[in-house]
Amino acid sequence: MAPPQDNDKPSGSKDKGKAKEKVIDANTADKLLSLNPALANEFAGLDRNSVAKLLKELKLQEIATGLPAGGKNRKDMASYKFWATQPVARFDEPENAPVADGPVQAENPVVPTESSAMLEGFEWVTMDLDDEAQLKEVYELLTGHYVEDQEAMFRFNYSASFLDWALKSPGWLKQWHVGVRASKSRKLVAFISGIPVKLRVREKVLNVSEINFLCIHKKLREKRLAPVLIKEITRRCNLEGIWNAIYTAGIVLPKPVSTCRYYHRSLDWSKLYKVGFSPLPHNSTPARQVARYLVPKDTKLKGLREMKAEDIDQVLDLLSRYLARFEMAPEFDKKEIEHWFLSRTAADKQEDRVVWTYVVENDQGKITDMFSFYSLESSVIGNKEFKVVKAAYLFYYASETALQADKSEDEIKKDLKVRLNELIGDALVLCKRVGFDVLNALTLLDNTLFLEKQKFGAGDGQLHYYLFNWRTAFIRGGVDENNAIDEKNGSGIGMVML
Numbered sequence: 371m372a373p374p375q376d377n378d379k380p381s382g383s384k385d386k387g388k389a390k391e392k393v394i395d396a397n398t399a400d401k402l403l404s405l406n407p408a409l410a411n412e413f414a415g416l417d418r419n420s421v422a423k424l425l426k427e428l429k430l431q432e433i434a435t436g437l438p439a440g441g442k443n444r445k446d447m448a449s450y451k452f453w454a455t456q457p458v459a460r461f462d463e464p465e466n467a468p469v470a471d472g473p474v475q476a477e478n479p480v481v482p483t484e485s486s487a488m489l490e491g492f493e494w495v496t497m498d499l500d501d502e503a504q505l506k507e508v509y510e511l512l513t514g515h516y517v518e519d520q521e522a523m524f525r526f527n528y529s530a531s532f533l534d535w536a537l538k539s540p541g542w543l544k545q546w547h548v549g550v551r552a553s554k555s556r557k558l559v560a561f562i563s564g565i566p567v568k569l570r571v572r573e574k575v576l577n578v579s580e581i582n583f584l585c586i587h588k589k590l591r592e593k594r595l596a597p598v599l600i601k602e603i604t605r606r607c608n609l610e611g612i613w614n615a616i617y618t619a620g621i622v623l624p625k626p627v628s629t630c631r632y633y634h635r636s637l638d639w640s641k642l643y644k645v646g647f648s649p650l651p652h653n654s655t656p657a658r659q660v661a662r663y664l665v666p667k668d669t670k671l672k673g674l675r676e677m678k679a680e681d682i683d684q685v686l687d688l689l690s691r692y693l694a695r696f697e698m699a700p701e702f703d704k705k706e707i708e709h710w711f712l713s714r715t716a717a718d719k720q721e722d723r724v725v726w727t728y729v730v731e732n733d734q735g736k737i738t739d740m741f742s743f744y745s746l747e748s749s750v751i752g753n754k755e756f757k758v759v760k761a762a763y764l765f766y767y768a769s770e771t772a773l774q775a776d777k778s779e780d781e782i783k784k785d786l787k788v789r790l791n792e793l794i795g796d797a798l799v800l801c802k803r804v805g806f807d808v809l810n811a812l813t814l815l816d817n818t819l820f821l822e823k824q825k826f827g828a829g830d831g832q833l834h835y836y837l838f839n840w841r842t843a844f845i846r847g848g849v850d851e852n853n854a855i856d857e858k859n860g861s862g863i864g865m866v867m868l
């Protein structure tokens with residue numbers, strides 16, 4: 371079996387913070403904690419010597435950034451044999467030089483009409499996800515082999531209904547659902563996908579493909595198959611006249627256009643503790659942790675209700691204006707709003723439900739706010755009591771509070787902070803009601819305004835955003851150089867990836 375993967379995306383992120391025994395002096399401990407406010411928070415209430423003892427066990431990078439150290443955060447181009455050959459921004463480009471937005475590769479190359487050679491004994495296939503059996507094959511490949519956390523305790527468990535939603539958005543193309551089968555057994559052993567998206571990066575609006583679900587069977591790892599899959603999906607996108615892509619990964623590749631951090635809001639702390647997702651802080655007890663994460667039974671906002679089909683036009687208008695405030699965001703159309711936000715799950719199949727969207731309607735029938743979250747379970751690997759962690763992920767939201775023409779930026783930010791805390795406070799109630807164990811969110815959109823107040827804890831995972839064949843200056847990801855929430859500058863990322 372291949373070693374645990376640490377090139378994780380979301381599932382990988384866990385509540386961070388574990389510490390064992392050893393000793394460093396108390397002054398050094400003070401200095402180290404000043405580098406990492408999140409960690410300082412976690413150790414609040416402990417005396418200096420205990421903190422010093424605990425710190426000794428953490429690796430330097432963990433102390434400085436709150437993230438696990440590992441060989442993966444390499445930044446020298448020479449170590450990227452494949453990516454160094456691709457039209458992506460490079461690490462050795464001058465960091466502070468003005469970056470003119472545009473393609474990395476100015477000329478569009480001639481696109482080969484045939485797929486490149488596959489490993490012997492394996493062959494390319496186009497998956498037909500309208501066929502339930504084939505959708506199930508993709509689901510089974512991902513369930514067994516997709517992203518795990520660093521310690522291989524959790525693995526994403528995208529459901530078949532989730533994949534149906536994520537991979538068949540408006541305009542989807544069958545040929546962008548690329549598989550590899552073993553020629554003899556016909557077993558599906560690798561997958562990569564794209565969906566068409568209209569993406570605005572600063573002033574430019576691009577038709578891109580959103581690449582996701584790259585997965586290779588554990589037995590076929592480290593055979594340089596990933597570059598072959600990436601080149602094949604690139605070719606298939608090029609054939610449709612698409613030359614740019616957006617993708618995310620937990621690992622550092624050349625070169626992130628932005629980096630966000632994962633945050634987790636416990637809804638069932640006891641369970642998260644038992645499965646090893648959340649630690650018990652050194653200055654707390656299980657009972658105090660449970661009490662800390664209690665949420666009210668009822669929502670508070672007047673006019674809050676589930677989104678209906680009749681709301682599509684208003685939600686499109688509100689969300690589009692809201693997302694226009696970010697440096698990188700999708701441009702949705704009506705069909706996409708319907709697809710991404712209106713649940714299609716029948717009343718008697720709610721256990722398969724993927725997305726929940728709520729709106730706030732005022733007395734005049736105007737929708738002033740909306741928020742949404744989606745369901746994505748993670749399998750708990752090797753735990754006898756619990757098979758899955760039921761996680762909700764914060765999806766898009768919007769509020770008129772951010773769009774008041776008569777107010778200054780500072781006034782708007784103050785109002786928005788209040789409003790988003792109300793909205794997300796109610797989102798927590800609704801997530802708890804559905805039965806989620808945790809609500810996950812990144813430091814994108816305006817999340818820096820509510821994460822701390824709503825008791826989201828810093829995760830140990832980052833998510834890097836990448837653009838293929840598009841150069842643009844770095845976009846703030848909502849965290850500062852110490853990887854702490856950057857409320858002052860916020861984030862320029864308005865694109866939420868699944």
Ligand SMILES: CC(C)(COP(=O)(O)OP(=O)(O)OC[C@H]1O[C@@H](n2cnc3c(N)ncnc32)[C@H](O)[C@@H]1OP(=O)(O)O)[C@@H](O)C(=O)NCCC(=O)NCCS
Pocket residue numbers: 375377378379449450451452453454515516517518583584585586587590591592593594595596597618619620621623
């Ligand atoms: C990610 C995965 C497909 C990589 O496969 P692999 O067998 O480990 O790697 P290969 O030997 O085939 O290829 C290595 C190349 O792929 C690149 N690569 C690895 N993971 C990548 C990713 N997530 N996105 C883009 N490129 C990636 C590596 O950087 C390397 O290229 P380089 O020499 O330029 O650095 C595989 O580990 C896997 O299925 N993991 C679980 C699912 C997962 O993490 N998917 C990615 C989600 S973002």
